[in-house]
Amino acid sequence: MAKWTIKDIAKKAGVSITTVSRVLNQKEEGMSEETREKVIRVIKEAQYQPNQFARGLVTKQSKLLGLIVPTIANPFFPELCRGAEDEANKRNYSLVICNSDDKSEKEERYLRVLKEQQVDGIILLSKDRLSPSSEELIKEGKIPCTLLDRGIEGNKYPAVFLDNETGGYLAGKHLIDLGHRRISCITGPLSIRNSFERVIGFRRALEETGLDHQDLLQIEGDFTIESGYELAKNLLMKNDITAIFACNDLMALGVYQAAHELNIKIPGELSVIGFDDIPIVSSLIPKLTTIRQDTYEMGRKAVQLLINQIETGKTESVQFSPSLITRESTAARKIEE
Amino acid sequence: MAKWTIKDIAKKAGVSITTVSRVLNQKEEGMSEETREKVIRVIKEAQYQPNQFARGLVTKQSKLLGLIVPTIANPFFPELCRGAEDEANKRNYSLVICNSDDKSEKEERYLRVLKEQQVDGIILLSKDRLSPSSEELIKEGKIPCTLLDRGIEGNKYPAVFLDNETGGYLAGKHLIDLGHRRISCITGPLSIRNSFERVIGFRRALEETGLDHQDLLQIEGDFTIESGYELAKNLLMKNDITAIFACNDLMALGVYQAAHELNIKIPGELSVIGFDDIPIVSSLIPKLTTIRQDTYEMGRKAVQLLINQIETGKTESVQFSPSLITRESTAARKIEE
DNA sequence: TTGTAAGCGTTATCAA
DNA sequence: TTGATAACGCTTACAA
Numbered sequence: 030m031a032k033w034t035i036k037d038i039a040k041k042a043g044v045s046i047t048t049v050s051r052v053l054n055q056k057e058e059g060m061s062e063e064t065r066e067k068v069i070r071v072i073k074e075a076q077y078q079p080n081q082f083a084r085g086l087v088t089k090q091s092k093l094l095g096l097i098v099p100t101i102a103n104p105f106f107p108e109l110c111r112g113a114e115d116e117a118n119k120r121n122y123s124l125v126i127c128n129s130d131d132k133s134e135k136e137e138r139y140l141r142v143l144k145e146q147q148v149d150g151i152i153l154l155s156k157d158r159l160s161p162s163s164e165e166l167i168k169e170g171k172i173p174c175t176l177l178d179r180g181i182e183g184n185k186y187p188a189v190f191l192d193n194e195t196g197g198y199l200a201g202k203h204l205i206d207l208g209h210r211r212i213s214c215i216t217g218p219l220s221i222r223n224s225f226e227r228v229i230g231f232r233r234a235l236e237e238t239g240l241d242h243q244d245l246l247q248i249e250g251d252f253t254i255e256s257g258y259e260l261a262k263n264l265l266m267k268n269d270i271t272a273i274f275a276c277n278d279l280m281a282l283g284v285y286q287a288a289h290e291l292n293i294k295i296p297g298e299l300s301v302i303g304f305d306d307i308p309i310v311s312s313l314i315p316k317l318t319t320i321r322q323d324t325y326e327m328g329r330k331a332v333q334l335l336i337n338q339i340e341t342g343k344t345e346s347v348q349f350s351p352s353l354i355t356r357e358s359t360a361a362r363k364i365e366e
Numbered sequence: 367m368a369k370w371t372i373k374d375i376a377k378k379a380g381v382s383i384t385t386v387s388r389v390l391n392q393k394e395e396g397m398s399e400e401t402r403e404k405v406i407r408v409i410k411e412a413q414y415q416p417n418q419f420a421r422g423l424v425t426k427q428s429k430l431l432g433l434i435v436p437t438i439a440n441p442f443f444p445e446l447c448r449g450a451e452d453e454a455n456k457r458n459y460s461l462v463i464c465n466s467d468d469k470s471e472k473e474e475r476y477l478r479v480l481k482e483q484q485v486d487g488i489i490l491l492s493k494d495r496l497s498p499s500s501e502e503l504i505k506e507g508k509i510p511c512t513l514l515d516r517g518i519e520g521n522k523y524p525a526v527f528l529d530n531e532t533g534g535y536l537a538g539k540h541l542i543d544l545g546h547r548r549i550s551c552i553t554g555p556l557s558i559r560n561s562f563e564r565v566i567g568f569r570r571a572l573e574e575t576g577l578d579h580q581d582l583l584q585i586e587g588d589f590t591i592e593s594g595y596e597l598a599k600n601l602l603m604k605n606d607i608t609a610i611f612a613c614n615d616l617m618a619l620g621v622y623q624a625a626h627e628l629n630i631k632i633p634g635e636l637s638v639i640g641f642d643d644i645p646i647v648s649s650l651i652p653k654l655t656t657i658r659q660d661t662y663e664m665g666r667k668a669v670q671l672l673i674n675q676i677e678t679g680k681t682e683s684v685q686f687s688p689s690l691i692t693r694e695s696t697a698a699r700k701i702e703e
Numbered sequence: 704t705t706g707t708a709a710g711c712g713t714t715a716t717c718a719a
Numbered sequence: 720t721t722g723a724t725a726a727c728g729c730t731t732a733c734a735a
Contacts (some may be wrong), residue, residue: 034727034728035727035728035729035730036728036729044705044706045705045706045707046705046706046707046729046730047705047707047729047730047731048705048706050729050730051705051731051733053729054730060704060705061704061705064705078478078481078482079728079729080423080484080727080729081419081484081729082418082419082420082422082423082428082480082484082727082728082729083419083423083711083727083728083729083730084728084729084730085416085419085711085729086419086420086423086710086711086712086713086727086728086729086730087710087711087728087729087730087731088729088730089709089711091419091483092483092484093462101444101447101448102444102448102645104441104444104646106440106444107438107439107443107444109438110438110463110465111438111439112466114465114638116513118475123429123460123462123465123479123480123483124462124463124464124466125460125461126447126451126461126462126463127460127461128447128448128451138455141415143460144415144418144462145415145417145418145462146428146430147417147418147419148420157462177455193724254646254649258649282646282649283649285649285651286649286651289651308439309441309591309619309646309669312591312595312619312620312623313650314622314623314626314651316717331623335479337717338445368728371711371712371713372713373712373713381716381721381722382721383712383713383722383723384714384715384721384722384723384724385720385721385722387713387714387715388721390713390714391714397721398720398721401720416712416713417711417712417713418713419711419712419713420711420713420715420727421712421714422727423711423713423714423726424712424713424714424715424726424727425713425714425727425729426727453732454714462724476726492729493712508711609712644707655724
């Protein structure tokens, strides 16, 4: 038989389609053990699989979840995807992963497509501020949506965020504790709240020690290796600093490169601290000290909240705490300075 | 209105649902410009979106494609996903990405789920040999399927592969040309044909120069940073070699670490060449010489072949060629040796 | 314990 | 140029 339908199964088992449907949906009541077994046998034999289209048309559920990420190219996101996927599968959902390239048009397009695919919910790693049409799409479409990692609308929608301010503070405190005073910070795009908060926290640490803003050389990067490299090179050629806080690991990688080219030793002459703790940085030379966020868990949690929302209607937000991972790229300021 | 259906649109526009459907599906013929415009206006106003369930039930198409990857954790795969996604979107499909962890059970589970979700086709990065039940699932389900990157069943199914043998050869030739003779090769799991072929090609290059197998220290790794590190450390402590071919970039990263700990300079005392050209290796210190495969394009191509197969029934396979990217981690053997 | 039949929102066939 | 209507494969009241 080309494609078995519930009807074929019913006929072959000598029961009605209702009975087959009951078996399929694990409805325990109202059926003799005998009938159930017979049906199950036929289903197995035929390798029958229910058609989601027909099912969804009635139940209005696709068991599909959408995940929109800004760039899968940043090693930060694969981890997050894995966490999200694992949790989704555990709960019997599948994940449609979309890559918005951080562009509003693509994001909106995906939102539309996902809605059309009848996904049961969406996890959105968006720009800080949802574009009006994105927001409308979510609201009007009444699709449960969880914000992840980014976005200032966390109070309007359930969300999973990292406490970036504390992360920045941890980084600053660490450098200060090591005795550094001439410090530079290569930030992410300041239009993104995440980056901005990291800087705020970082500054708070410096201010606690009595350093004022003048002491902090702050320049704005864009979270890419290249920007880290370019900015650090420029910075190191013109200034005499002993430590750099790169607001993500990718930019820290760029700092490594710049320092190497200028023949500046890390951590001997320059301490470097990153942010994220993406998988490869523990294998760099020297191993990168960084602020860790548990991306895998954040992905998992986001899916958990989303499915809870879908199934029970309850919404909830969660904030994760970053932690300092001390490795080899930071060291105490040399005394002879 | 809670949720607009084609019926609501029809009523509001004062036409039949057939007409609305025609507009929706861009059927040009048989409609006055006036009617079309009226319908379009109503659709826009209502922000109406067709329901894929109902649509799929009739057309048997989901516009969904499945992509099963072994580990999204290897930076090799995100690139591939991006390529696949971009092409899919261009052709109006969405991509469901699944992570099999290289486990047959997970792969089979996903195959089943994807089939149940009625995906129109599947791109599979599988183990070399499809497990019997995976194969049955594909064959019996009659789902178009394209193999990517791995698998020896390339002649049975349409596939996109890299010419790994040539890649290995290129690596070997490069080291030989630089004057190296005491060379080691850290392979991937030899049960995977990809790894095996890289070694074969590599050896061919050595043999051409008259080196026999004795000269090649070959050890088997598992494509992780850790295995590269452990094996290289062991190797470098016990042997006097001047070059290492790591069969993927991640293991090359491990080699860097080991060499660093043993205070062996790259490329001064040891040349290292990798395989893949994952994004970050051009930012390592020193920048890694490697064999590049165009992962993004391979992902794109796989989707292209798959959609062609879905839409026209034509199957086709493609082989990609690797290329040598010379950077800083390889150098001529020192004369004084 | 089991079955009948309505209905989900589309597309497609055929008729007007 | 348009419109009724059957059909797609399933779930679910309701009936038996």
